[in-house]
Amino acid sequence: MHRRALRLFQATVLVIGVSALPFATVMACSCAFLGYPEAIAQADIALIGTVTAAEERGPGGVDGLPEAAYAFDVERSTHALSEPFTVHAIVGDGANCGLQLAVGQRWLVIASAEGGRPHTNLCSGSSLYESLDEETRANVEAQLAVTTFTTSEDEAPVSLPGPVLVAFGGVLLIGLVSLFAFRRIGR
Numbered sequence: 001m002h003r004r005a006l007r008l009f010q011a012t013v014l015v016i017g018v019s020a021l022p023f024a025t026v027m028a029c030s031c032a033f034l035g036y037p038e039a040i041a042q043a044d045i046a047l048i049g050t051v052t053a054a055e056e057r058g059p060g061g062v063d064g065l066p067e068a069a070y071a072f073d074v075e076r077s078t079h080a081l082s083e084p085f086t087v088h089a090i091v092g093d094g095a096n097c098g099l100q101l102a103v104g105q106r107w108l109v110i111a112s113a114e115g116g117r118p119h120t121n122l123c124s125g126s127s128l129y130e131s132l133d134e135e136t137r138a139n140v141e142a143q144l145a146v147t148t149f150t151t152s153e154d155e156a157p158v159s160l161p162g163p164v165l166v167a168f169g170g171v172l173l174i175g176l177v178s179l180f181a182f183r184r185i186g187r
Helices: 002-020 036-042 134-143 162-186
Strands: 045-058 067-077 085-090 106-114 117-120
Touching: 036 106, 036 134, 045 085, 045 134, 085 106
Parallel strands: 085 117
Antiparallel strands: 045 067, 045 106, 067 085, 106 117
16 A cells, blocks of 8 residues: 555656646648649739848737748739739748748749738748749749739829819810800900
8 A cells, every 4th residue: 555655646746747847839830832833823922023122020920920021023923013012921940931031032922911911931832933943933934924013102103183183174174265265255
């Protein structure tokens, strides 16, 4: 009976001791990539472009992970885009499915719309363009057929607001009516 009580005491101490040990949370990116044709077909937007600016936003992105906004000079895409086009990405070394993009790098970006803005990560298939083999590049370029883009609002050509156009049209109309009306009176 003494031995049994001793074993029960030892087991209890072992359970309490193990449960008191600190456990670390380990991140590991786990995803199944379908391949570029399927990933591009299922994406909300896919593009080939060069990173022109990067702005880290810190934690608070998807699942509270650090995020950054990257502006791109777009060469090809699945849709007509404004330039520079901004994509948000999880920042990281791959363990959190994050990417490390740098200004001047050329990327294939495959993104989905999350919270009304394009978002990408390692699992989406975004990749440094130069790391792709020639056959993959040719297939990707065939899928990304759009090569015409609009300028952003900052670089938009000069435009007049609607009320100014209406006022200008009204003044022009009054001038034409006056011209014809006074012409008749003078005859």
